[in-house]
Amino acid sequence: MAQPLRIPSRCYPFGETGAALHMLGAVAPGLGVCGVKVRTQIGANAQPQLLIFDSATAPPVPLIDAYALSSLRTGVLAAVATYALAHPEASILGVVGSGKQARALVAAIARVRRLSEVRLWSPTADNRTRAAAELSEALGLIVRAVKTPAGVVRDADIVSLPARAPEPPITSGMLARRASHRDRGYRSRPSRTAARRVPPLRGGLCRYP
Known part of the structure; x- marks a missing residue:
């Protein structure tokens, strides 16, 4: 089985209050999926989501609350x-x-x-x-x-x-x-x-x- 490939994380600051958008992804060829975790950080508030895609047909499979x-x-x-x-x-x-x-x-x-x-x-x-x-x-x-x-x-x-x-x-x-x-x-x-x-x-x- 092919080894998963981790995509380096990225952080994109925006605004003047320390807000940022964080992204981290991975591809798992052996499982037939790829995905990305996206987190917005605005002050003390953060909301991460995990989005998984079918790597053969492209549509997203689930959208998961990453906190949960x-x-x-x-x-x-x-x-x-x-x-x-x-x-x-x-x-x-x-x-x-x-x-x-x-x-x-x-x-x-x-x-x-x-x-x-x-x-x-x-x-x-x-x-x-x-x-x-x-x-x-x-x-x-x-x-x-x-x-x-x-x-x-x-x-x-x-x-x-x-x-x-x-x-x-x-x-x-x-x-x-x-x-x-x-x-x-x-x-x-x-x-x-x-x-x-x-x-x-x-x-x-x-x-x-």
Whole structure:
């Protein structure tokens, strides 16, 4: 099968407010499709779309909300990691983040573990409170918004960080010994380095060194 060809990304600034149009494409000959991801960025607002074409007949096949696709991908990866690494009886999930990806992550992990409690923290109180209420209603779970990152990880069996921040809000010392920890999203280099060095513990669990 022919290897996919990635088309270099392009960014086209416009206006006087830092607005920009971003484009990234790829061709997958073996799958018979090609596509482009287009994202408009205007101030703090961004809207990405993924457009896939039939490379044999030319018409577009689907138009996909790239935010939704990214959230689903994040959730699935979190669920796979939890299924493989967390203890079968792990039931308390701590999440740093309250955005779209955090919500998809909670929903996905709830499919592979029987969660007795979910704890959410993000810097903005209104955001985490609203996310906790909406997830609780949608999933039928106990979801609590907590006031500090330490409150998220205290005695948690599973900890995940689907968010971005200048510095990681939790440290290895905060984690329960039994915690299965999956780190992602933080710009801090020490956090990314630690994520690559997660050693196994008994029972297939993992924890920062």
